[in-house]
Amino acid sequence: MKTNNTNIKMKLDTSPKNYGDILIEAKDVEVIFNLRGKKLKALRGAGLVLRSGETLTIVGESGSGKSVLSKTLIGMLDKNGTITNGSILYRGVDLARISREEDWLTIRGKRIAMIFQDPMTALNPLKKIGEQIREVIVMHCGLDARASRTAALEMLEKVGITDPERRYEQYPHEFSGGMRQRVVIATAIACNPEILICDEPTTALDVTIQAQILELIKKLQKDMGLSVLFITHDLGVVAKMADKIAVMYAGQVVEEGSVEEIFYDSRHPYTWALLASLPQLGVKGKELFAIKGTPPSLFKEIQGDAFAPRNPYALQVDFYHEPPLFEISPTHRARTWLLDANAPKVEPPEIVVKLREHLKKTTGR
Amino acid sequence: MGKYILRRFWQSIITVLIVLFVMFMLLRLMPKENYFTRDDYINMTEEDRTAYLRNLGVLDNPLVQFVRFLRGFVTGDLGRSITVYPKTPISEILKEKIPYSLWFGLVSVLLSVILGFLMGIGMANNKDKLGDQLGTMYVVAVRAIPSLVYLFLIQMWITHLFNLPMVFYEDEPASWILPAISLSLSGIAWYAIWLRRFMVDEENKDYIKFAIAKGLPRNYIMKRHVLRNALVPLVQYLPSQILLTIAGSLIIESIYSIPGMGGLLVYAIRQQDNTLVQALVCIYSILGVFGVFLGDILMAIVDPRIKLTSAKIEREVTA
Numbered sequence: 001m002k003t004n005n006t007n008i009k010m011k012l013d014t015s016p017k018n019y020g021d022i023l024i025e026a027k028d029v030e031v032i033f034n035l036r037g038k039k040l041k042a043l044r045g046a047g048l049v050l051r052s053g054e055t056l057t058i059v060g061e062s063g064s065g066k067s068v069l070s071k072t073l074i075g076m077l078d079k080n081g082t083i084t085n086g087s088i089l090y091r092g093v094d095l096a097r098i099s100r101e102e103d104w105l106t107i108r109g110k111r112i113a114m115i116f117q118d119p120m121t122a123l124n125p126l127k128k129i130g131e132q133i134r135e136v137i138v139m140h141c142g143l144d145a146r147a148s149r150t151a152a153l154e155m156l157e158k159v160g161i162t163d164p165e166r167r168y169e170q171y172p173h174e175f176s177g178g179m180r181q182r183v184v185i186a187t188a189i190a191c192n193p194e195i196l197i198c199d200e201p202t203t204a205l206d207v208t209i210q211a212q213i214l215e216l217i218k219k220l221q222k223d224m225g226l227s228v229l230f231i232t233h234d235l236g237v238v239a240k241m242a243d244k245i246a247v248m249y250a251g252q253v254v255e256e257g258s259v260e261e262i263f264y265d266s267r268h269p270y271t272w273a274l275l276a277s278l279p280q281l282g283v284k285g286k287e288l289f290a291i292k293g294t295p296p297s298l299f300k301e302i303q304g305d306a307f308a309p310r311n312p313y314a315l316q317v318d319f320y321h322e323p324p325l326f327e328i329s330p331t332h333r334a335r336t337w338l339l340d341a342n343a344p345k346v347e348p349p350e351i352v353v354k355l356r357e358h359l360k361k362t363t364g365r
Numbered sequence: 366m367g368k369y370i371l372r373r374f375w376q377s378i379i380t381v382l383i384v385l386f387v388m389f390m391l392l393r394l395m396p397k398e399n400y401f402t403r404d405d406y407i408n409m410t411e412e413d414r415t416a417y418l419r420n421l422g423v424l425d426n427p428l429v430q431f432v433r434f435l436r437g438f439v440t441g442d443l444g445r446s447i448t449v450y451p452k453t454p455i456s457e458i459l460k461e462k463i464p465y466s467l468w469f470g471l472v473s474v475l476l477s478v479i480l481g482f483l484m485g486i487g488m489a490n491n492k493d494k495l496g497d498q499l500g501t502m503y504v505v506a507v508r509a510i511p512s513l514v515y516l517f518l519i520q521m522w523i524t525h526l527f528n529l530p531m532v533f534y535e536d537e538p539a540s541w542i543l544p545a546i547s548l549s550l551s552g553i554a555w556y557a558i559w560l561r562r563f564m565v566d567e568e569n570k571d572y573i574k575f576a577i578a579k580g581l582p583r584n585y586i587m588k589r590h591v592l593r594n595a596l597v598p599l600v601q602y603l604p605s606q607i608l609l610t611i612a613g614s615l616i617i618e619s620i621y622s623i624p625g626m627g628g629l630l631v632y633a634i635r636q637q638d639n640t641l642v643q644a645l646v647c648i649y650s651i652l653g654v655f656g657v658f659l660g661d662i663l664m665a666i667v668d669p670r671i672k673l674t675s676a677k678i679e680r681e682v683t684a
Contacts, residue, residue, distance in 0.1 A: 076577060101583065109580025116578070121571035125670060126594050135589070136579045171669045187579060 012106065013092035023090065023195060023227050024050040024073065030085035031068055031077065031251075040298050042068045044251040044306075045086065050195065055221065055228040057238045059274065060248030063295060066231045069248070070197045072096065073229070074112050075104040110140040113188035114197040118204045119181035123172040130156070130168030133187045140191040155186040158223075159216060178209035182216065189220060196221075197229045202237065214240055235278055239263070244331070247271050250295055250306035257332035264356055267326075267334040269313045272352045281351055281358050289351070305337070313338060313346050370662055377658040384650040389434060392639050393427045399637040402451045438647060444640040449632055455644045459626075463611055466618070466625035469541075470610020473548035478603075480549070481556025488557060489564035489595075490587060500557060507554040516547055516620055533621040544621045548614060552606075556599070563595035600663045605656025612649055 031043040043065045050056050058066045071077050072088060075098060088095040090112075098104055116122055123132060133152040137143055143151060149168075156164035159182040172180060181201060188196060198217065202210040214237065221228055230241050238245060238259075245262040247255045247270065255268040266272060275281075276289040293310035296302055305311070308318035317337050326339035338346055351358065398406060400421060401414070409417065418424050422433060437444065443455035450458055488500040507515070523543060524531050530540035567573065568591050576586050613627030630649070633641040665671045 074578060076574070105580050105582055107580070109578060114578040116571065116575060118571060122575040124572045124576070124590055124594065126597065126668060127590070135581065135585075139579075139581055139585075173670050184575065187575075 011092070012111075021052040022049055023052050024048070024088065024095075024229075026069070026072070026086065026088040028086035029069065029072060029083060029088060029096065031065075031072060031081055032084050033078070033081045035080065038299055041301075042081065042251055042298060043072075044298075044302070046248065046251060046253050047086070048246050048253060048256070050227055050229055051244075052194075052227055053221075053225055054243040055230055055241050056244045056246060057230040057232060057242040058246045058248055058253075059233060059235065059238055061233060061295065063298075064248040065251040066233075066248055067199055068251075070114070070199055070229060070231055073195075073197060074108045074114055076108075076114070109136055109188075109193070110191050111193050112195045112197065113191075113193040114199065115181075115184050115188045115201050117200040119177055119184050119201075120204065122184050123180060125172050127171070128168065129170055129172065129175070129183050133183070133190050136187055136190045152186075152190065155190050156183070158220070159183070159186040161186070177205055178212060181205060181209075181213050185213075185216065185220070189224065189226070192224065193226070195227045195229065197231070199231045200233075201230075203232070203234070210237075217241070235274065236280070247274065250302065251298060252306065252335060254307065254336070255334040257328070257334075261329065261332040265328075265332070266348070266352065267328060267332075267339055268336045269311045269338070269348075270307045271334075272348045273310075275355060276349055276351045281355070305335075315343065366665065369665060373658055373661055377654045381651050381654050384654070385435070385647055386431065388646045388650075389431050389643060390427060392643055393423075393430070395637060395639060397423065399639055400447055402448055434643065438644075443644040446633075446638055446641045448636040448638045449629075449641055455641055458629075458641075459644075459648075462613075462624060462626045462629065465623050466613030466627060467611055469544055469548055469617075469623065469625065470613065471607065472545045473552060474603075474607055474610060476545065476549040477552025477556055481553040482560055484553060484557035485560025485564065486587075486592065488561040489568070489591070492561075492565060497561075500561070504554040504558045507551050508558075512551065512616055515550070516616065519543065519547055520620060531621075533623045540621075544617055544623060547620075548617050559599060560595060563598055564591050567591045567594045597664070597667050600667055601660040604659035604663065605653060608652040608656040608659075609649070611652060 025047075026049075027047045028045045029043050029047060030041065030045055033040040033042055046065060046069050048056065048058070048069070058069065060066050068077070068081070072083055073090075073095060075095065077083070083096045086096060090107075095107075098107075123129070130149070130152050133155055134148045137148040137151045138145075141148070141151070153164045153168060156167060161167050161179065161182055167175075172183075175183065185201075196217070201217070202213050205213060217228065217230075218241065220226060228241070230237075232238060232241075242259050244258055245256065246253045247262065247268065249270050255262065255266060255271045257266075262271060263275070266275065270291075273289075273291045277291060279288060282288045291310055296306050296309070302322075304320050305314070305318040305323055308314040311318065315337050321337075323335050323337045323340075325333045325335050327333050328339070337343055347353070397418060400418060400423060401409070405417075406414070415424075422430060425433075434444075441456060443459075446453050446455055446458060484500055484503075488497045491497050520531060520543070523529065529543055530537060532540065533544055534540045564587075573586060573590060576590055577583075611626060613623075613625040613629075615628040615631060617623070618625045618627035630642065630645045632638075633645060
């Protein structure tokens with residue numbers, strides 16, 4: 001096939017060292033969905049940095065753009081969505097500019113894998129479990145029938161499925177939810193990807209199994225040197241999994257930092273509100289804290305800070321000008337005017353200030 | 366599996382027996398005059414008529430008659446037609462007519478399945494694009510316009526255009542083409558629209574999203590996941606459609622004057638030919654019920670989730 005047209009062949013730099021430890025650097029990503037003629041701006045300049053070997057969790061309420069951002073990383077936006085601005089650098093390639101399906105096939109599943117929320121529906125009900133793992137191995141690792149079967153059996157064993165020989169021949173309906181999520185994970189990591197994106201992988205599971213799956217992901221991450229992008233709205237899961245946290249609101253990352261920085265030294269009023277609404281911090285007999293109001297409609301252009309109307313700490317300027325990302329430490333940044341030199345001094349709510357004590361008291365950690 | 370088949374088999378037998386019993390008893394309520402051809406009825410005396418009816422056995426207890434009917438059916442004796450083909454054994458009528466309907470029917474099922482599936486796959490692959498819209502137009506047209514209208518148009522214009530014979534002649538193969546095509550038109554539409562629909566359904570399921578995330582190419586996903594799974598709900602109907610081709614098609618067989626089974630039941634009912642009605646209903650209901658039975662077995666073969674032998678679905682309790 002000749003490539004003398006404008007379509008320049010994508011070149012993935014696979015040498016390990018060249019880019020330091022930064023694997024993915026997304027900047028100012030803007031995604032617009034076209035919904036029956038109306039434009040919905042799902043991402044309004046979101047960015048993140050994923051470093052090799054670490055777990056970055058994205059938290060935020062429904063509709064904040066967590067899933068959309070993660071889907072841009074493997075080119076799986078719905079058909080009516082397009083990346084209109086920004087860049088997503090991965091090994092010298094701007095993922096935001098890949099348009100050809102063939103190019104995605106060299107990345108998707110092979111280097112960046114993704115698992116989804118509901119393991120009950122993520123597997124083809126009419127295909128043997130083993131075959132569903134094997135087809136990925138055949139596709140990406142180019143192994144023949146026998147070698148790929150052995151590899152699939154190994155993967156089953158790796159994710160803690162006993163008697164893999166027998167399980168290989170079974171169908172999804174013969175597996176429980178937790179077991180299916182193990183199979184899904186085995187499929188995702190079958191070709192040794194670098195990055196695993198987990199889109200709320202435990203939300204649909206019951207609590208005891210949640211813990212097992214989280215442990216499994218952690219263990220695999222250690223064994224295989226995976227970098228994990230973990231999307232959740234469960235702060236308990238965040239505390240268990242994360243190295244870094246990015247808090248999203250209305251299509252932007254409003255605060256990012258290490259776990260310590262976000263939990264014990266957060267600066268953005270939205271992060272405070274999120275932390276304050278942790279049910280573990282509730283005092284018996286008192287009402288649980290809830291953020292008042294609803295997120296803004298992304299169909300309209302947002303003026304100023306998107307969180308301002310719900311923010312008890314909002315300043316006048318919040319309603320007119322969008323705050324930039326202020327740097328607090330090399331790893332910690334927040335998008336709020338409260339960090340401006342001219343801003344009045346504001347104390348976070350008491351419950352957040354005393355979060356460490358609270359957590360110790362309620363969870364014993 | 367064996368147990369499942371056996372149980373479904375007995376259920377089918379019982380269903381058929383119930384259908385036959387109800388049908389048979391209803392026919393017993395019809396006036397006795399129907400057992401005579403008009404000439405016979407006029408020419409016979411009252412005593413002759415009673416003797417004739419007694420001879421036929423229709424004056425006996427209905428239950429006794431039913432058992433006799435079943436016994437006759439099993440041994441191949443279907444009785445004689447009364448008014449449609451006076452005094453001819455029904456088995457002979459069928460022997461003559463079934464082959465026409467059966468061969469045209471089988472060819473049309475084959476055409477419908479092949480062309481309908483190709484069309485459905487094409488439509489699902491090009492969803493909302495021009496090809497899909499053209500396909501939908503065809504389906505809507507065939508299903509919405511009364512078939513007589515377009516069948517007449519075909520008979521008038523196509524025969525003219527390609528110089529094909531207007532009606533069916535047994536010794537002229539060129540005259541077989543149009544009936545076979547006409548018979549397939551609505552079948553093609555049926556398979557196309559359902560396959561498209563099931564494929565689009567499958568395409569929107571979560572496991573397809575995961576299959577894409579696995580990095581599988583679209584063609585592979587369409588073939589191995591979407592199409593494979595979309596065929597499952599369709600295979601169920603195949604056996605009954607094949608078996609019921611025996612019944613023929615009233616409209617097409619009369620347009621092309623094919624001496625097949627189409628319309629035979631309608632004529633029999635209109636002319637109150639009780640023995641012919643009961644023989645035909647018996648055959649059609651057996652074929653219908655066993656078509657469903659075979660469809661269920663096919664389903665159980667292609668869908669591993671169906672294991673109705675017992676509710677013992679093995680599931681590991683540990684997560």
